[in-house]
Amino acid sequence: MLKQATALAVIMTLAACSGTGTPAEETTSAAPEQASETAGRTAGYNPDRNAYFGDLHIHTRSSFDAYIFNVRRTADDAYRFALGETIQHPSGFDMTIAGGPLDFYTVTDHAEYLGILPAMDTPGTKLSELPRAKDMFSTDPDKIVAAFQGVGQSVRTGKPIEDMYDLDTINSVWLQNVAAADKYNQPGKFTTFAAYEFTSVTTPDENGGFGGGNLHRNVFFKGKAPVRAFSTLDSTNPEDLWDWMDAQREAGMEVISIPHNSNVSDGQMFRLETYKGEPMDTAYAEQRMRNEPLVEVTQVKGTSETHPDLSPNDEWANFEIYDQLLGAYVVGATNGSYVREAYRNGLKLQEEKGFDPFHFGLVAASDSHVAGGAYSEEDYWSKIGIVDGTPVARGSVPFPGTTGWDDQPEDNQVVKNATNWFSRWSASGLTGVWAEENTREAIFDAFRRKETFATTGPRMKVRFFGGFGYDEAMLSSANLSHEAYEGGVPMGGDLVGTGEAPAFIAWAQRDPNGGTLQRLQVVKVTSDGEEVIDVACDNGAPDPSTRRCTDNGATVDMASCTPENEGASELKVLWTDPDFDPARRATYYVRVLENPSCRWSTWEAMRNGTPPRPDVPETIQERAYTSPIWYIPGGLRDRKTI
Secondary structure, three states, X not given: OOOOOOOHHHHHHHHHHOXXXXXXXXXXXXXXXXXXXXXXXXXOOOOOOEEEEEEEEEOOOOOHHXXXXXXXXXXXXXXXXXXXXXXXXXXXXXXXXXXXXXXXXXXXXXXXXXXXXXXXXXOOOOHHHOHHHHHHOOOOHHHHHHHHHHHHHHHHHOOOOOOOOOHHHHHHHHHHHHHHHHHXXXXXXXXXXXEEEEOOEEOOOOOOOOOEEXXXXXXXXXXXXXXXXXXXXXXXXXXXXXXXXXXXXXXXXXXXXEEOOHHHOOOOOOOOOXXXXXXXXXXXXXXXXXXXXXXXXXXXXXXXXXXXXXXXXXXXXXXXXXXXXXXXXXXXXXXXXXXHHHHHHHHHHHHHHOOOOOOOEEEEOOOEOOOOOOOOOOOOOOOOOHHHOOHHHHOOOOOOOOOOHHHOOOOOHHHHXXXXXXXXXXXXXXXXXXXXOOOHHHHHHHHHHOOEEEEOOOOOEEXXXXXXXXXXXXXXXXXXXXXXXXXXXXXXXXXXXXXXXXXXXXXXXXXXXXXXXXXXXXXXXXXXXXXXXXXXXXXXXXXXXXXXXXXXXXXXXXXXXXXXXXXEOEEEEEEOOOOOOOOOOEEEEEEEEEOOEEOHHHHHHHHHOOOOOOOOOOEEOOEEEEOOEEEEOOOOOOOOOO
């Protein structure tokens, strides 16, 4: 039986905090003036493309699992935060974005019961008179738990709670979110998209709550959006979502969806059969890739690149691994939950059956439920609300009244949640795109061609090109990017073979406000294996016999969390695969690692004057991942590549 972990102390706090549905503080600052669309190009237009950074996964008070944890921030607040303004966390402290304003930002509230809980908590509304509303916002913890778990069961099963399923309210709040995105969209300066989250969960929870395997998707519209959002209360099957998306596209509304947290999907996100357990075919793969060209590879709830059990020869595979099923203390299945394995399986399906349903690029996000993402290890506030709003709740400092980490009260619900969940979450992440300008059209087009990369928080810039006419002289050219586009393909592209080995250009630049770079790696995946190859190092060339950088001696002063090393500001290399087989498909992507730095939990322990939590790493290596370049042997291009 999956254990539900709603803390009694948290519920009591919720009961004390519930009341009016009006935001705790009114928004008084004016929204940015709407920039008018023009037929011309915006300032900063670059035909060889600029790097833009943003967060594609943000929740506000309109999400049922945000409002219940005392989140009262609106979509307007979220966009103000992304533009550099300070907003307030439900626990009462100020949140200001680390690293300065972002280039794009998207509110993705859950479509299921969108805006319903705020309406239930607003006196005078019809929804506030429901018995379930009185239970949800009562002072009786048992009633609150039962009422909220009922919402979880409804979302999981797809069976609406009849009296709560107020479509007028849901559709009205959806259109309010669309309007907020339009209001803050400033072509050339700041980009927003109308978007929402589709909240599918598998693996039935015997307690009727949220526990299960994550099949969530965020759905984004390029421009015009429909008057309603398709949710799991329409169907829990993602393939039905794709049908709906195809219909929106036919009606002139371009749309994509982005799965997230495959790491906690219980092996379901990249399973080798359809949602209903039927064999995949070309039509399935085409529809999936048409609608889901990207996957979220890192966020607060862990990293989905790979797992040590899947990549035992990758020394960096054990990074921010989080594998508990949603809302449970149960570890999910590993196979079918990570993107690198999916790339391998996609190649195998392509070779054997002629289609690849996992031909996707990579992005990152925070999944913040408090309207603002915590991207910095040094300034971290997790994601939920009051339930994880303090270092004690996050498990980075010992529980009050205890003498240290050896005498934590194991039967305390706050300690259980911190141990199993919050202490293992991450300060992550951000999406980078390469686009000609900062507009909806240019950034969405970058999503479509998968010219995207994911970072665990820092704004490091990464480029990756593959071609057959590249040479060393290009690395010092002032027109490197232009020449690379002219002679090859960027990340996200298919490189069709000519019989000779392609050359790859991998290029990373540090975040000026972040750590220095240690190594630049190429991850090569084939249908029956993988290899991680260091291709550039901060301290010289990799050892050709080990294909690894030598130890650069990078350390951290744990008394102050100060890195004690230099590292590189830029790494750039022309690389050719020494084991290249011109007759075999392969997937290549770049991973960039910074030198070690303190993890957020260590920062919080240091400020508290206590030792760092012993069952999580004291330091991490922040990183970035590019979308792949897929090599296709010459003569096979006529075989369908999805």
